[in-house]
Amino acid sequence: MLFIGVVPILPRIEEGFHLAKAATKKAPTEQLAKPAEPKRHAATREELLRLYREMLLIRRFEEKAGQLYGLGLIGGFCHLYIGQEAVAAGIQTALTDKDSVITGYRDHGHMLLCGIDPKLVMAELTGREAGISRGKGGSMHMFSVEHKFYGGHGIVGAQVPLGAGLAFAHKYNEDGGICVAYFGDGAANQGQVYEAFNMAALWKLPIIFVVENNRYAMGTAVDRSSAETHFWRRGEAFRIPGMVCNGMDVLEVRGAAQAAVDFVRAGNGPVVFEAQTYRYRGHSMSDPAKYRSREEVQQVREKSDPIEGLKHDLETAGITEEELKAIDKEIRSIVNEAADFAETSPEPDPSELYTDVLVERY
């Protein structure tokens, strides 16, 4: 019998059309553009001082946050960045004020290096009216449009497509900016990360996907969670070049970041950038820490600490112990001031409960 079907109209296939050839419309992968070979950054005296200062600010700020948490002044989840300071410091110092930044819930360090007032960050941690999110966001949900810091996202991996969206806006507006989206080795296993990789590569979005590989997704070691632990290779299937650096060496991070920034800003599309790092503290403040030994943490602290590690370069540049002590003192006073502010500021007015749900009135 005769049967009728309906098919959409297709372009007429040309003579000699071969499926195998049609599949190779894309350039051979070996011809793809790559970032320049990264070099450890040859920092000036000023740059060294700035990097030291920024890492130290994060370290002292986070230590203080840990203390305030212990005192019950900070509630809920609080994820500290201690140990990973070189990653944010090395990358943020390679950016300009045109660029946007987005990260997950371990966000305090990135915020401080975006130039956000430590007082406003600490006051958010204590849930006060003066907090950057007026006390409504907390540790994991902080934003500053003014400083082009777009969060502060509590859903693991969500910041990756959101970051691709920020990069989309840079490209759409032709404003010359790029986006840096930070996420961890744990988030790197989320499906949406690869959805974002695909579109970022397809549309050549100006974005650096920074995988902060701190070796543990909460309590699960990378080897137990990831089939491919070379996270820099995770973009290969999308033709995204990968880079990897020692995330405990701020000058190595800074040098690699420069190569990535230059490549992305030149319109070549995204880069996957793995920084191998380590967090000293628990995943959050409520972490039984049964998944790794005290000795392991101690060893990293002693042999690979990013702040101690920079001391040699500081010395070589002729920076004196006194200069560093002065910085130390200044940072301590900034952090203490932030903590005092965060403790003494009032909680939000009860009427704030109902504000900011929607922007407009309908």
Place this chain on the structure above:
Amino acid sequence: MATELKMPALSPTMEEGTLAKWLVKAGDTVRSGDILAEIETDKATMEFEAVDEGTVGEILIAEGTDNVKVGTVIATIVSEGESAAPKAALAPAPSAVAQPAPVAAPQAAAPVLAPAATSDLSEETQRLTVREALRDAMAEEMRADPRVFVMGEEVAEYQGAYKVTQGLLDEFGAKRVIDTPITEYGFAGIGTGAAMGGLRPIVEFMTFNFAMQAIDHIINSAAKTNYMSGGQMRCPIVFRGPNGAASRVGAQHSQNYAPWYASVPGLVVIAPYDAADAKGLLKAAIRSQDPVVFLENELVYGRSFDVPLGEHIVPIGKARTMRPGKDVTIVSYSIGVGLALEAAEALAGEGIDAEVIDLRTLRPLDKGAVLESLSRTNRLVIVEEGWPSCSIASEIMAIAMEDGFDYLDAPVARVTNVDVPLPYANNLEKLALVTTASVIEAVRKVCYRA
């Protein structure tokens, strides 16, 4: 005896189409895969293909004929060695789909709009389908604001899976009309990020069923941003696409998400019924600084309504009186409004004067309009093409209990779909969906006329 070739339905909702071109003539031998004809609807152009061998007997509908009803015999084919056997009874899917058009189809002639309480349509009007009205809304806003762009599956080169974005690529180019891969979670996230970055994205979901993959970004990323940032970070984005049951597409493709999204603070949720509201509310949604979930309905896309000429904006959050009445209030939204109006027409013949309220916006809900009407009619029926539990109907009933108890002369009734996943079989699907008859029955009951 020849096999009859019938006008095929190119989609479950197609009722008629244009036989654009015959590629064969009487006497031609055709083989499986040969293209017999090209068929057009307002949604798509498709080729009509032979799946087996035979000889074309007679061409019964000439090429260029418009409005050929689905199921009309357009040609006959004589199959080899089977010329005597009448095979028509075994005719496969397309003709079977075609005959009893479900819910929306036969009566789909647009109900004449009653003069609205908000006098929306006092100006000069033009006749537009809902599909065209949505397209016009996007095009007008894209002309007015360079930050507005559209992204989604098949929105550009394909001209829209349901042709809602037809022509936008030509006018605005690939920078602003963007085909995405099939990757809802990813592109909903990219759209949301772009909104945070200052653009005004319109994200089209081919249907809202697929937005389930993206609901995390709609709720966790878009809806909560402004609140979590203490009001400093905006997320002005529109998520739009068809919602609710289409026709014979089964449970995974047939669901009304209105109650899901309407339960989320931080979202605006809109579900228009007619073309004027579709246009006016979509324009308002695109201009809004808040994230908007804009729920359309595939079965209504092809219906025509009067739409005011020129700039037409409908305020968000305001219900509309579609038909004034004094005996009972029927509240509905989206496709349910059509059923409510039909029921009201029929009830008028029985001496029951029903008022029909179209909610239009589901969050924020226009409680005042519902209660004001209830205060005059003292009886309330809610019509919803969706499940009964935790529904918009449930919410309206709660409002009636909390704020309208003293007005009520009868218990509030809700008329909804049956509480099952939507079945595929034609008869079961009809049994599962809300109907005009069930609305009429409910109204009689609350009026104690049953």
